[in-house]
Each structure stands twice: as C-alpha cells, then as structure tokens.
Amino acid sequence: MRIRIFHTEGFRIAAIFVAIFAISAAALAIVTLAVVDQELRSQIVQFANADIGSVKDGYRTQGVREASEVVGQRMASPGASDFFLLQRNGSEKLAGNLPPMQALTGVIEFPHPAAAGRAILGVGAFVAPGLYVFAGSDLRATQMARQRILRTLIWIFAGALALALLGGTIVSRTFLRRTDEIVTTCRAIMAGNLASRISVRGTEDELDRLSETINAMLDRIAALMDNLKQITSDIAHDLRTPVTHLRHRLERARDQSSKVEDYDQALEAAIAASDDILALFSALLRIAQIEGGARRANFAPLDLSGLLTRLGDVFGPVAEDARHHLSLAPGDPVTILGDRELLTQAFSNLIENAILHTPAGTIVTVSLAHRNGEAVVTISDDGPGVPPDEHPKLFQRFYRLEASRTRPGYGLGLPLVAAIAELHGASIAIESQPGRGFAISLRFPGNMDGA
Numbered sequence: 502m503r504i505r506i507f508h509t510e511g512f513r514i515a516a517i518f519v520a521i522f523a524i525s526a527a528a529l530a531i532v533t534l535a536v537v538d539q540e541l542r543s544q545i546v547q548f549a550n551a552d553i554g555s556v557k558d559g560y561r562t563q564g565v566r567e568a569s570e571v572v573g574q575r576m577a578s579p580g581a582s583d584f585f586l587l588q589r590n591g592s593e594k595l596a597g598n599l600p601p602m603q604a605l606t607g608v609i610e611f612p613h614p615a616a617a618g619r620a621i622l623g624v625g626a627f628v629a630p631g632l633y634v635f636a637g638s639d640l641r642a643t644q645m646a647r648q649r650i651l652r653t654l655i656w657i658f659a660g661a662l663a664l665a666l667l668g669g670t671i672v673s674r675t676f677l678r679r680t681d682e683i684v685t686t687c688r689a690i691m692a693g694n695l696a697s698r699i700s701v702r703g704t705e706d707e708l709d710r711l712s713e714t715i716n717a718m719l720d721r722i723a724a725l726m727d728n729l730k731q732i733t734s735d736i737a738h739d740l741r742t743p744v745t746h747l748r749h750r751l752e753r754a755r756d757q758s759s760k761v762e763d764y765d766q767a768l769e770a771a772i773a774a775s776d777d778i779l780a781l782f783s784a785l786l787r788i789a790q791i792e793g794g795a796r797r798a799n800f801a802p803l804d805l806s807g808l809l810t811r812l813g814d815v816f817g818p819v820a821e822d823a824r825h826h827l828s829l830a831p832g833d834p835v836t837i838l839g840d841r842e843l844l845t846q847a848f849s850n851l852i853e854n855a856i857l858h859t860p861a862g863t864i865v866t867v868s869l870a871h872r873n874g875e876a877v878v879t880i881s882d883d884g885p886g887v888p889p890d891e892h893p894k895l896f897q898r899f900y901r902l903e904a905s906r907t908r909p910g911y912g913l914g915l916p917l918v919a920a921i922a923e924l925h926g927a928s929i930a931i932e933s934q935p936g937r938g939f940a941i942s943l944r945f946p947g948n949m950d951g952a
C-alpha cells in the first residue's frame with residue numbers, strides 16, 4: 502500500500518530539511534571531534550615538555566641523582582604526566598614507571614606495555630649524552646572524551662531528527678487535510694451538488710488563495726448555469742403563445758378551407774407566422790446572450806458621434822416614408838469602448854420606436870451631449886408619450902402599451918436596449934408624460950478621450 506503522507510509536498514519539504522540538517526550535524530560532529538582530539542593531544546605534549554624541562558633543570562643543577570628525584574616527585578604530583586622513564590646507556594633504568602625502551606626523541610606514541618589496546622603519547626629527549634628521559638600520558642582520557650562527545654552529538658541528532666519528522670508529519674497532515682477538502686468539494690460538485698464550496702480559513706496562505714479562486718470560479722459557473730436555465734425556461738415559455746397561435750390558425754385552415762386559394766392563403770399566413778416566431782426566437786436568444794455577458798469580446802474603441810450620423814443617414818428616408826421628421830444633433834466626436842454592432846442595434850430600436858409608436862408628423866430627435874465626462878445619447882419625439890408609472894414596465898419582455906398591440910413588434914426592443922446598455926455600463930433614463938413626447942437617454946461613463 503502506498504502511504505499517502507510520504508507523497509505529499511509537505512513531507513517532501515520536511516525530508517529535505519531533515520537531510521540538510523543531518524549533513525550539517527555530521528560535519529559539525531567531525532569538526533568538533535577533530536578539534537577536541539587535537540586540543541587534548543597538545544595538552545599531553547605540553548605536560549610532557551614541562552616535565553622534561555624540570556628533569557633537565559634538576560640534572561643541570563645537581564646531576565643524575567637530582568634528575569631521578571625530580572622524576573619521582575613528578576610521578577606523584579597530580580598536574581603532571583602519568584608515565585616516566587629515566588634510562589642510561591640505552592637499557593639501564595634509573596627512575597620511572599615504564600620499562601626500558603628504545604630512546605626515541607620528539608613526540609612519540611606507542612602501545613601501553615601492560616594494557617592491550619591502550620596507547621601512550623609523550624615526549625622523549627636526551628638530558629645529557631647517554632641519559633634519556635621520557636614523559637607521557639595515557640591516551641585513554643582522550644578516547645573517552647571523544648566518545649562522550651560523540652554520544653552526546655548522536656543523542657542530539659536523534660532528538661532533532663525525531664522532531665523534524667514529527668514536524669514534517671504534522672505539516673503534511675494539515676496540508677493533506679486541506680487538499681482533501683478541496684478534492685471532496687470538487688467531487689461533490691461533479692456529483693451534482695453545485696452549491697458546495699471550499700471553506701476558507703482566513704490565513705491568506707496559498708491554499709486559502711487557491712480555495713478562494715476555486716470558489717469564485719464555481720460562483721461564476723453557477724451564475725452562468727442559472728442564466729442558462731433561466732434562458733431555457735424563458736424561451737420555452739415565451740415561444741408557447743406564438744406557436745399555439747400558429748397551430749390554431751392551421752387547424753382553422755384545415756376545418757374551414759374548401760378552395761385551393763383558401764389553403765394557399767392559410768399557408769402564406771403560416772409561413773409569415775413561422776418567420777415571426779423565428780425572429781422572436783433569435784431576439785430572445787440575443788437578449789439572453791447579452792445578459793450572460795458573453796459579448797464583451799467584441800469591445801473596441803468607437804466614435805459615438807460617427808455612429809449616430811450613420812444611423813441618421815439610414816433612418817432619415819425611413820422616417821420620411823412614415824411621414825415623420827428625423828433631426829440629428831450628433832455633437833462632437835467622442836470615443837467610447839463598446840460593441841459597434843450592439844450599439845447600432847440599440848439605437849436603431851429606439852429610433853424605430855419613435856417612428857412606429859407615434860403618429861404622422863412627429864419630430865424625432867437624435868442627439869449626443871457631453872456632461873461631466875459622460876457621453877449622453879438621447880432619442881426623443883414629440884409624440885403621445887407614456888405615463889411615468891409604465892416606464893419601468895417597458896423594460897420587461899413582451900410588455901407593450903395597450904395602444905401599441907396592433908402595431909408590429911413583440912415588446913422585446915426595449916429589453917434588448919436595456920441588456921446592451923448594461924453590458925456597456927451605461928445607465929438608462931426615460932422622460933415622458935402623456936401628450937408631452939417621449940425621451941430616452943443612454944449615459945455612457947468615462948469616455949476615452951476625456952472630452
């Protein structure tokens with residue numbers, strides 16, 4: 502079985518730290534041991550030199566007898582070497598606690614003559630020709646000190662290693678618990694529980710930021726899904742009435758037509774009704790699409806004044822045909838960030854309304870003004886107007902005033918304008934009183950050239 506905790510990032514990091522710690526601890530131990538060893542050995546040699554110095558002094562003042570005396574004193578004193586030898590002519594032992602030995606001078610190390618496995622370190626020298634002296638100490642003390650230090654270091658190392666492992670395990674456990682939670686939440690969502698979210702601890706660490714981002718993403722997806730659901734049910738609902746009408750009309754044609762011409766007429770009417778339904782369908786889809794915020798990709802800088810001028814050119818003849826008068830006041834050029842096609846659609850809807858829902862002879866005015874850094878487009882007419890309590894309802898889908906029911910249209914023009922305005926961050930205001938005309942303004946924020 503794979504043990505999960507060993508495969509976590511937290512544990513891996515902990516392991517790297519433990520390894521770094523182990524290497525430095527080992528280096529420290531080696532250096533410490535070497536230094537201590539060096540120090541203890543040089544201490545032994547110092548003692549030995551001091552002792553040999555005393556023996557030489559004794560010999561110089563009072564000869565061989567005094568030298569032997571000094572060796573005896575030194576062997577008994579605590580602050581001196583442990584082993585001594587004073588020998589004459591290579592083999593005659595005069596004093597000391599070592600058997601006669603080869604007369605080597607300088608710092609020497611040799612095995613303990615009595616105890617196996619132990620060694621003696623010391624200094625040999627000639628006091629006078631043929632008179633050899635050695636002073637030295639057992640290296641056992643050095644070895645013991647070294648072992649004690651080594652043992653202490655091992656314990657410290659083991660303790661720290663255990664702590665590091667424990668720390669690593671705790672860190673990876675917490676890490677694992679939190680990643681587990683993220684995984685569980687994602688699985689729950691995949692299983693259909695779209696409302697579940699990852700809990701955020703407020704520590705603002707990486708996992709918190711990850712959780713927040715995932716939650717924000719889920720919120721966005723949920724909003725899109727809601728929007729989609731809304732669109733689906735709205736369209737299904739909204740299309741029911743016209744399709745039912747079409748059906749009734751076809752039924753009536755079947756029951757009441759007797760001549761070929763009647764059938765022809767009924768078919769023509771059915772085709773026209775189908776076209777209406779298709780147009781309605783695409784209008785609904787378009788509104789839904791814009792409300793979903795999916796169209797911002799086509800945003801680009803554009804000149805509002807130029808756009809209105811072009812619209813004026815297109816709608817001037819249309820207005821004349823309907824015996825209306827279109828007057829254009831496009832103002833100074835002003836650049837905004839927007840979707841040219843959608844804005845054209847919105848302004849066209851408003852101009853069409855002003856032509857369609859007003860009697861012949863009405864004057865329609867399209868104007869652009871700059872107010873407090875905002876660009877305000879107003880489409881107004883001096884037609885019959887709309888009572889103020891109806892104003893908000895005009896933005897509901899399919900809402901039309903009683904008087905307009907006989908005119909072509911579905912009541913989707915203003916809802917589309919509202920959706921487009923919203924997409925552009927523009928606010929909409931209607932100003933109208935019965936008998937005093939109708940004016941609708943779109944206020945675009947922060948135009949780009951600051952005019």
Ligand SMILES: Nc1ncnc2c1ncn2[C@@H]1O[C@H](COP(=O)(O)OP(=O)(O)O)[C@@H](O)[C@H]1O
Pocket residue numbers: 850854855856858859882884885886887895900901902903905909910911912913914915916939
């Ligand atoms: N300029 C206007 N003057 C008077 N009434 C208007 C004007 N513009 C819109 N309306 C009213 O608002 C209703 C909704 O307009 P709209 O959403 O464009 O749908 P439609 O034009 O298809 O009827 C219209 O049916 C009409 O009653």
Ligand SMILES: [Mg+2]
Pocket residue numbers: 850853854910913914915
């Ligand atoms: Mg309209």
